[in-house]
Amino acid sequence: MGSAIQLSNVVRNYQLGKTMVQAARGVSLEFQRGEFTALAGASGSGKTTLLNIIGCIDKPDAGRISVDGKDVTDVPLHRLAGLRNQYFGYIFQTFNLVAVLDAFENVELPLVLAGMPAKQRRERVEALLESVGLANHRHHRPQELSGGQRQRVAIARALVTEPLAVLADEPTANLDSKTGADIIELMASLNASRRVTFIFSTHDHHIINRASRVIWVSDGAVREQAPAEHAGAPLLRASGTNP
Numbered sequence: 001m002g003s004a005i006q007l008s009n010v011v012r013n014y015q016l017g018k019t020m021v022q023a024a025r026g027v028s029l030e031f032q033r034g035e036f037t038a039l040a041g042a043s044g045s046g047k048t049t050l051l052n053i054i055g056c057i058d059k060p061d062a063g064r065i066s067v068d069g070k071d072v073t074d075v076p077l078h079r080l081a082g083l084r085n086q087y088f089g090y091i092f093q094t095f096n097l098v099a100v101l102d103a104f105e106n107v108e109l110p111l112v113l114a115g116m117p118a119k120q121r122r123e124r125v126e127a128l129l130e131s132v133g134l135a136n137h138r139h140h141r142p143q144e145l146s147g148g149q150r151q152r153v154a155i156a157r158a159l160v161t162e163p164l165a166v167l168a169d170e171p172t173a174n175l176d177s178k179t180g181a182d183i184i185e186l187m188a189s190l191n192a193s194r195r196v197t198f199i200f201s202t203h204d205h206h207i208i209n210r211a212s213r214v215i216w217v218s219d220g221a222v223r224e225q226a227p228a229e230h231a232g233a234p235l236l237r238a239s240g241t242n243p
């Protein structure tokens with residue numbers, strides 16, 4: 001079994017007037033199933049660019065990408081939507097829930113689109129709402145939920161199709177630090193209990209500390225930090241505390 005996702009020499013340039021921004025400068029990365037990985041870096045470093053390429057939302061200008069062992073670099077844009085639904089769950093910093101649907105219906109939506117029978121859908125959605133702590137909020141619409149609760153709905157929605165990987169672009173950026181920490185703990189526990197693969201971007205050091213693998217993004221290039229000895233272990237120690 002190969003790696004879940006592989007990027008080889010990925011380049012992505014944006015033309016901005018007369019200047020060209022090199023948002024990804026030949027990035028090579030491999031992700032395995034079950035990882036809990038942070039893409040860490042300052043604003044503008046290239047995190048969203050990489051996540052969008054990993055998640056088949058955007059295509060590289062050069063380089064290759066393979067997902068679940070299949071090279072998808074040359075899949076035409078109109079067929080990428082199918083790949084996205086099949087392989088990925090997405091979590092955004094702005095939650096992106098459907099305002100007129102309640103929590104249950106928001107989580108259920110990807111399964112409706114996938115054509116799953118109603119009874120199966122209900123079982124799966126109820127179990128997930130339970131595991132994100134929202135069993136009692138199933139009839140609440142997004143505007144009737146707090147930011148943290150909205151992000152829990154978004155997490156349940158991202159997991160409901162049992163994707164190869166869940167991609168979260170700054171999932172805590174619109175939350176206060178306590179709520180943000182709770183959201184990362186929830187993701188970590190879903191990673192541990194259900195082996196859900198998470199790749200999330202952040203510039204918050206408390207969040208970076210919870211990752212079991214950290215990829216630093218800087219000016220369109222990546223630098224890997226040595227893996228932790230066990231999943232969930234803090235990678236960044238205060239200086240002077242190393243044995």
Ligand code: ADP
Pocket residue numbers: 014015016021022023041042043044045046047048049050
């Ligand atoms: P991050 O998510 O780390 O903040 P991004 O991947 O969004 O970084 O952006 C990386 C670089 O690419 C930045 O310099 C940004 O200004 C530029 N960029 C991103 N998207 C576009 C775009 N659509 N057009 C032009 N430049 C862009």
Ligand code: MG
Pocket residue numbers: 047048049169170
């Ligand atoms: Mg970004």
